[in-house]
Amino acid sequence: MNKIKATLIYRMKRNLKLKDHIKIVLAIAQFPVVFVAFIFSLFYQDRKKIWLIGETGNDAKDNGLAFFSYLRNRHPEVKAIYYITGRTDAAKQVNDMGPTVVTNSFRHKVIFLASHYILSTHDGYSIPFLGSNWREFKRVYGWLVPELKFVFLNHGVNKDDMVDNTNYKRTQFDYYITSTNDEYNEMSSEKYGYPDGSILETGLARYDPLQDGESSKENIVFMPTWRYYLADKNDAEFVKSDYFKKIYAFLHSPRLANLLQKSNIKFYFFPPHHEIQKRIPLFDLAGTEITPINTESSNFSEVVLKSAMMITDYSSVIFDFAYLYKRTAYFQFDLSAYRSGQYKEGYFKYNRDGFGPICTSEDELISEIEKAIAANFEIEEKYAKRIDRTFTRRDNKNSERLFSVLTK
Known part of the structure; x- marks a missing residue:
């Protein structure tokens, strides 16, 4: 039964037209709640002055937190409120910074409808x-709050062909944040329609x-x-996938274990997506040289600063490491499957634009790690040049630039 349910959910998520129709129906069905919240919003003290900021609703570690912190420190006159739930360290951190609202509460609904801007990473x-x-x-209730605008803070750099999911007809975002000139040109192109x-x-x-942080090489x-094509698999099926087998073999490699012991380097397994996070126990890392990191209890920026080298397959978090000229490498053991089942290649070509070497086998990747350790993790010149070409500005004024746009 669970298998059937998982398959149905997966198919629904991949069927964009069906998913869109269901969402419209759900939105219409909530008219009584929306209307009552709207009436309350008419009497809210700071109506049309609020900047409602957040991320996934239960965390604070990405661009939402960074921009909220900027506003609280540099522009306390802005009526900024952060939406977050739970009695977590993240919630306490934000509560200490400034005003918050519990995610999905009735007060959240009222403040949402009383806001001028909604700013979120998701x-x-x-x-x-x-x-x-x-x-x-916006389609169902835009007439109630025609001046309300959505600012997509983003949670990474878009490098693949994502036109099916992020074109303007699908998002209706009023503002969409990009980080590089290539990404800006891509998202501004006619096919995305913004x-x-x-x-x-x-x-x-x-x-x-x-x-501003202190970097290290530990x-x-x-x-x-x-x-995404593994989303409907149960654990027994997941461990039979090539994806699991390749990663498991690498993490349990005796050669990697010997290298880490000899060099006294700490190695962390930190998959950013929640779907693989919940499957970390399947990788059986107890007693190995590998330490898993839980996204819920960690600070991503601290991980970036404390790491000398980052390895990924296709994740755009590598841009954060490249931004600081950190050593990187790609472990791309299933490129054709990834391209056919997930994202098509976009403007970013790994062979031409990548920030590190592309490894397709476990041995090749471990050899690259050996090479990096021997070089004290210094980045190679050709990759440094690619980083310079990608990031033309490093002035610590990203939040300032966004603030200027939103207040002009």
């Missing part, structure tokens, strides 16, 4: 009405504090991304 999590993304909310002025090349807010971190 779409659906920021909308406090069941099943709605910004597009569905109105003039919607795509902003301000840079990610989380990059600003990275340059650790190596491995951050493979998820495979």
Whole structure:
């Protein structure tokens, strides 16, 4: 039964038209709740002055937190409120910074409708009405709050062909943050369909504090991304996948263990996606030289700063490491499967634009780690040049640029 349920959910998520129709129906069904919250919002003290900021609703470690921190420190006159739930360290941290609201609470709904800007790293999590993304909310209830605008803070750099999921017809975002000139040109292209002025090349807010932090060369971190086509697999099926087998074999390699012991380097397994996070126990890392990191209890920026080298397959988090001229490598053992089952190649070509060597086998990757350790993790000149070409600005003013756009 669980297998059937998982398969149905997966198919629904991949069927964009069906998913869109369901979301519209859910949005319409919530009219009584939306309308009551709207009436309350009419009497809210700071109506049309609020900047409602957040991420996935239960965390604070990405561009939402970085921009909220910037506003609280530099522009306390802005009525900024952060949406977050739970009695977690993250919630306590944000509560100490400034005003917050509990995610999906009735007060969240009222503040949402009383806001001037919604700023989030994610779409659906920021909308406090069941099943709605910004597009569905805007289509059904835009007439209630015509001046409300959505600012997509982003949670990485878009490098693949993502036109099916991120074109303007699907998102309806008022502003879309990009970090590089190539990304800006891609998202501004006709195929994505965004109105003039919607795509902003301000840079990610989380990059600003990275340059102020103290970097070190103590650790190596491995951050493979998820495979959407494995979402409907149970654990027994997942461990039979080539994806699991390749990563498991690498993490349990005797050659890697000997290298880490000899060099006294710490190695962390930090997959950023929640789907693989919940499957970390399957990798059986107890007693190995590998330490898993839980995304819920960690600070991504601290991981970046404390790591001397980052290894990924296709995750855009590698841009954060490249931004600081950190040593990187790609472990791409399933490129054709990834391209056919997940994202098509976009403007970013790994052989031409990548920030590190591409390894397709376990032995090749471990040899690259040996090479990096021997070089004290110094980045090779050709990759440094690619980074310079990618990031034309490193001025700690990403949040400032966004603030200027939103207040002009």
